[in-house]
Amino acid sequence: MVYTLTSGNQSKFTSFTVQCFSENEDLQLPLFLTFLLVYVIILFGNTSVSTTISLSPKLHTPMYMFLGNLSFLDISYTSTTFPKLLHMVYTQQKTISFTGCITQLYFVMALACTECFLLTVMAYDRYVAICHPFLYNSLISLKHCARLVTVVWVIGFLYTIPQTLLTANMSFCSSHHIDHFYCDLIPLLKISCSDTSTIEVLTYVVGVTVVINTFVLTSVSYVFIIHTILNIHSSQGRQKAFSTCTSHLTCVTIFYGTMTCSYMRPTKSYNPGLDSFFALLYIALVPMLNPFIYTVRNKEFNGVLNRLVTKHFFFYAD
Template sequence: MIYSLTPGNQSELTTFTLQSFSENKNVQLPFFILFLLIYLIIILGNATVFTTITLSPKLHTPMYMFLGNLSFLDISYISTTFPKLLHMVYTQQKTISYSGCITQLFFFLFFVCTECFLLTVMAYDRYVAICHPFHYTVIMSLKHCARLITGVWAVGFLHPMVYSLLTANLSFCLSHHIDHFYCDLIPLLKITCSDTSTLQIFNYINALILGFSSFSFMSFSYVFIIRTIMKIQTSEGRQKAFSTCASHLTCVTIFYGALIGSYLRPMASHQPLQDSVFSFIYIALVPLLNPFIYTLKNNEFKDNLSKIKSRISFFCLDKY
């Protein structure tokens, strides 16, 4: 480790150390097993959803295309943090290179921002499906759906570049220890000796614009959705209509609740344990629940999954 504590000097930082969940060696193995199980369930669950949608022509509709992208995103951003966390817990080697830290920050923000935009587009899809059902196939054509998905990924990729570039230019001469289990923006700002006022203001403004605009758009969508559902004459019709957006609403509530707790609090109020809990919710809990939330009561998805299982079983039996 090489870094300078002399005021005014730039640090020649090569590595950071990260904060693990516990320093107690007695809980090292239980934590590792727990995190490994969570990671494997997330990968298996979301990979099953993504593969089923990809291999089933009947599921090549806007709703399932968005869901397939959501599953791919959940696999992606859990994989930016959990492999390193598993390695730290198992080996107790808690260092990460400076370039590795900035790279992890970029890709984590990239996938999280993309998920924010994707959830917003999914709310629009549900709004059109419930409020304008007769025009749904025209408004949400596959071509328009592909454009929306491309736009979501493009904006999500461009969005964290400013953060990464500004963070890469910070001087870390106060400390090399990050009070978090991965490289995130707020913990990095707490250990820099550079002036972070501009970056903090940019972070709050950007978080408010991104979070508020996305959340407001979804809220307005659901106001119209609920109003339309309440006009349905039969209770069976209302229940069926609400079931099509209940999964998305549940996911949005958990995801945005954790994000707000993580990024929209004053920096002085951030505590390592609270930050880790909020982060763990949207890093692990949301990807863990999404496959079950979206598919548990979805008969169309389950039917196609059963057909794929049958084809795989037939292929394996025929091979042997």
């Protein structure tokens, strides 16, 4: 690690070292292959969803536009951490530059906020579709959908700038070892010798205004959705209505559950092993499962996908 002397007893460093799950060399290849397989599944699954939606005019509807954005978001989210993780596990060169660390931190937080907002907008989409079906085309038109998606991405990437700037200006004079597999906020706060009270308060404010508020809005949407479904007289109608939102509800439960366990608690209660586990859940497991959760029982999507695969297969076969 390279250091440059500056004023006082502090030093300005150029890189952090990162904890990559295990120091055992016998586990190096199994870990690398496992993470590589997970990353390939995430890329293949989410790329298949977004490509199918893009190529089929039949799927150019608000619901599938949201799903396509979620797939792109999941690819971006995982790609922020996994390529670097794979490189470190394979080469055992467990360093990341200060600039790279802060950049990684920003994109992880920004994409997490964006996903919170996007999941809330998707819950609103299901609320209007089930509770106000006759108003759906006017309230959730493609034009309105495009505006909502744009706002979601812009707010998500603006919201975490203050935290990133405060973190970038902290001093790390006691330790430069991050006890995590990527540059996350809480591990960085743990090794800082600066006063972290301001950024901790800001983190809780962001947690309340983003995670809690979006979760509450999503929950309220589902209260109305469930109430409307229970008032449907036909059991077949109830089942059909509920099937349109079970995938989203499953995704929301997993995502918010792991996010809450990771971030909505004091810095002093940080547990490296437990936090790495929860981080893997929302960075790897959720993006890996989302394509299957949303498409396995979706007959319309699967029909389009089968036609596209058959069409291109026979085209290249000829």
